[in-house]
Amino acid sequence: MFCEKVVLAYDGSDVAEQALEKTVAIAEANASIQISVLYAVELPQTPYVIGDVFEDMQKSMHEHGDKVLAEANEKLEGLPNQMDFTVVEGKAPRAILEHATDQDCDLIVIGSRGLTGVKELLGSTSHYVVHHSDVPVLVVR
Template identity: 45%
Template sequence: MTFTKILVAFDESDLALKSLEQAIDLAKGKPEIEIYVVHSVTMPANYAVSAHLIAQIKDSIHVYGKEILAKAEEKLAVLPNKTEVFLREGSSIHTILEEAKRHDCDLIVMGSRGLSGIKEFLGSVSHYVVQNSPVPVLLVK
């Protein structure tokens, strides 16, 4: 099966790095393949703290998210292919599926577990994506 648009879920975990490398390997020598990398961040709820503090926390989360995506961009630089990275707010589960749909991706590549540290066969995010994705999902272990 040939894929033309690959979405990589990226959270800087070891398995996310392996997933990105897998997507790069799939695209090598095939300049028609596009790779999209998404990193999602969850914003804190507005607890009983000042709006200024919440704004600082959100800014900090965005800065860190951009640093994570810069690492992905470094790895993608080896390809002549079209590549894009995205920082999105929201749950990883929904962000991954929404971005795959938005970019008309025909493959999602992601780690079987992310940064949560849960030692299950499949993490909750990967399990949900596998069960609900309309396109094939390649899980990397």
């Protein structure tokens, strides 16, 4: 399989770190592979917003996403590959799939479990992505 663009679903968890390491190995094999690192912010859907609480929460969650992606950037900075780092709003499984489609990615790299740490082979996000993706998915344990 020839890979031109990889999307890495990254949330800063231990398993996401392992997925990042696999992405590095893939990128090291070919400097022309583009890497798109994605962090999804899922905002609560509530009809009750008091003052600026929602906007403050939204800003805080985006800032956290930016911080997580900055840490990923530090770990990837030695690679010559073209990279982008994106924070998106939405449920992580759908955000990952939409981003992969929008960016014409031909591989999704995702950890088997995210920050919830549920001890199953696949977490709900990776399970959804595997079953609904139009492109190959590399699940890292």
